Amino acid sequence: MTIAITAGTHMLLTTFRKSGAGVSTPVWTVPVSDGRIGMWTGAGTGKWKRLRNNPRVTIQACTARGKTRPTDPILGGSAEIVQSGPLFDEVQAKIRVKYGLRIHIIPWISRLQGRLKADQTFGDTVVLITMVEKDRSSG
Numbered sequence: 001m002t003i004a005i006t007a008g009t010h011m012l013l014t015t016f017r018k019s020g021a022g023v024s025t026p027v028w029t030v031p032v033s034d035g036r037i038g039m040w041t042g043a044g045t046g047k048w049k050r051l052r053n054n055p056r057v058t059i060q061a062c063t064a065r066g067k068t069r070p071t072d073p074i075l076g077g078s079a080e081i082v083q084s085g086p087l088f089d090e091v092q093a094k095i096r097v098k099y100g101l102r103i104h105i106i107p108w109i110s111r112l113q114g115r116l117k118a119d120q121t122f123g124d125t126v127v128l129i130t131m132v133e134k135d136r137s138s139g
Contacts, residue, residue: 005061005075006031006038012062013039015050015079022058023050026066029059030094037077037129038091048081048125055079057129077129091126 005011006029014024025047032038037059041047051057057079061072082088 005029005059008061010062010064010066011037011039012060012066012068013047014058014060015047016054016056017050018053023047024066026062026064028095028099030091030098032087032094032128033090034087034128037131038087038094039127039129040091040095041125041127043083043125047127051079051081051127059129075131077131080128080130082126082128083124087128088126091128 009028010026011029012024013027014022016022023046027039027041027047030038055078057077058074059077060068060074062068082091
C-alpha cells in the first residue's frame with residue numbers, strides 16, 4: 001500500500017490535536033527506501049506542532065484539494081519528525097524530482113492565502129510515516 005499511496009500526487013494526512021480532534025491536510029508524498037512514507041512540512045506549522053505532541057496519523061489518497069473517494073482506504077500510522085540525516089536528504093531529493101517547479105510556486109500562493117506565515121519556512125522538516133494498521137475504511 002505504501003507504493004500505491006505514494007504513486008499519486010497527494011495524500012490526505014490527518015494529525016490529531018491534544019483534544020483528539022483530527023485535522024486533515026493534503027500533502028505531497030514519496031516512498032522512502034526503508035519502506036516508510038515520506039512528506040515534508042515547515043517547522044512551526046500546525047501539522048508540525050500536532051505531530052510533536054502526538055505521532056498518530058491517518059493517511060488516505062486524495063486530490064490536491066483534499067477530496068477523497070469512499071473506496072480509498074484510510075490507513076493508520078505513526079509519524080517521526082526528521083530535520084537532518086540521510087532519510088531527510090532522500091525525501092527532500094525525491095520531492096524535488098517528483099514535484100519540480102511546484103515547489104517554488106506553492107509557498108508563494110500559500111503566503112498570499114495567509115496559510116504560510118512570514119516566520120514559517122517551507123519544507124524544512126521531513127515527516128516519515130510508518131504504517132501500523134492495514135485498513136480503517138468505513139465501508
